[in-house]
Amino acid sequence: MADVVEVTDVRRSYGGYEAVRGVTFSVARGELFALLGTNGAGKTSTLEVVEGLARPGAGRVRVLGHDPYAQRPAVRARIGIMLQQGGFPADLTVTETAAMWAGTLTAPRPVAEALELVDLSGRAAVTVKQLSGGERGRLDLALAVLGRPEVLFLDEPTTGLDPESRRNTWALVRSLLDDGVTVLLTTHYLDEAEELADRLAIMHEGRIVRAGTVAEVVASQPATVSFALPSAMAVAELPELAGTLVVDDGRRVEVHTDTMQTTLTELLLWARDRGVELDELSARPASLEQAFLAVASSSAGQAGDDRDLEVVA
Numbered sequence: 001m002a003d004v005v006e007v008t009d010v011r012r013s014y015g016g017y018e019a020v021r022g023v024t025f026s027v028a029r030g031e032l033f034a035l036l037g038t039n040g041a042g043k044t045s046t047l048e049v050v051e052g053l054a055r056p057g058a059g060r061v062r063v064l065g066h067d068p069y070a071q072r073p074a075v076r077a078r079i080g081i082m083l084q085q086g087g088f089p090a091d092l093t094v095t096e097t098a099a100m101w102a103g104t105l106t107a108p109r110p111v112a113e114a115l116e117l118v119d120l121s122g123r124a125a126v127t128v129k130q131l132s133g134g135e136r137g138r139l140d141l142a143l144a145v146l147g148r149p150e151v152l153f154l155d156e157p158t159t160g161l162d163p164e165s166r167r168n169t170w171a172l173v174r175s176l177l178d179d180g181v182t183v184l185l186t187t188h189y190l191d192e193a194e195e196l197a198d199r200l201a202i203m204h205e206g207r208i209v210r211a212g213t214v215a216e217v218v219a220s221q222p223a224t225v226s227f228a229l230p231s232a233m234a235v236a237e238l239p240e241l242a243g244t245l246v247v248d249d250g251r252r253v254e255v256h257t258d259t260m261q262t263t264l265t266e267l268l269l270w271a272r273d274r275g276v277e278l279d280e281l282s283a284r285p286a287s288l289e290q291a292f293l294a295v296a297s298s299s300a301g302q303a304g305d306d307r308d309l310e311v312v313a
């Protein structure tokens with residue numbers, strides 16, 4: 001079956017500034033795809049094009065087989081959108097707001113059910129202006145799921161939420177995925193992407209520079225083997241190890257390596273043969289954070305600085 005979301009070489013400009021510079025990805029039915037990236041990387045600009053809220057300057061977008069901008073009526077009833085800041089009339093209550101929104105949908109859930117899903121039942125009679133920032137975010141999420149969407153677009157869905165509300169939102173998203181809903185989200189929280197995403201892309205300066213499963217994206221970064229330099233030993237006495245050696249404050253040694261097992265084996269055999277005790281020994285694979293920071297620090301807007309990055313789309 002065709003992918004539910006197909007984005008091919010999409011570009012988007014504001015005046016003379018190209019915020020999205022040829023982005024390609026697809027999302028299969030029931031999959032959660034996360035767009036990560038530095039501030040201003042172009043995540044929201046991309047998402048708005050996929051949602052059909054803006055026309056791409058170039059490229060092709062299909063959602064459920066339709067052009068979400070030109071064929072909006074065919075798509076609108078089947079998608080749910082949670083924007084970063086929903087503009088609600090401040091004087092309506094939570095229930096009135098949801099009921100008003102439900103009135104625009106073809107087959108909405110009962111309002112009480114949608115509020116229950118985001119733990120807002122206890123605030124049903126409160127006016128929107130009295131809600132906290134996190135509660136407003138949850139109301140926006142309730143509206144996004146009100147129409148039982150097949151595809152859900154979430155722009156930073158847990159920004160401003162307390163830890164418990166974040167976990168509740170994750171549980172809701174997981175249950176929607178279990179029901180076969182397809183989700184495209186943007187987030188600044190790497191743990192959120194690790195928790196929820198089947199696949200993700202890291203955007204930087206309008207392009208996708210890493211994409212794949214969390215494991216695939218992390219595999220692009222070296223693992224770290226570290227230990228304390230044995231006392232009375234000079235760095236020059238260490239064995240030759242595959243990887244980059246970094247010695248900080250004179251005693252802590254880090255080896256950044258693409259072959260963690262081989263490096264560790266060589267190190268341990270050397271230590272055994274020499275009768276050396278390696279204190280504080282640890283070996284850890286790269287993290288998503290490391291992969292993200294490598295992308296973020298790869299350039300400061302200067303063309304050519306990102307030559308070590310593999311541009312995947």
Ligand SMILES: Nc1ncnc2c1ncn2[C@@H]1O[C@H](COP(=O)(O)OP(=O)(O)OP(=O)(O)O)[C@@H](O)[C@H]1O
Binds near residue numbers: 037
């Ligand atoms: N309406 C607009 N007019 C002009 N420039 C814009 C507009 N919206 C976004 N931009 C610019 O386009 C670039 C991409 O913005 P966008 O909001 O898509 O990034 P983002 O990755 O979602 O960022 P953040 O993580 O900060 O939310 C930024 O440089 C931003 O300043």
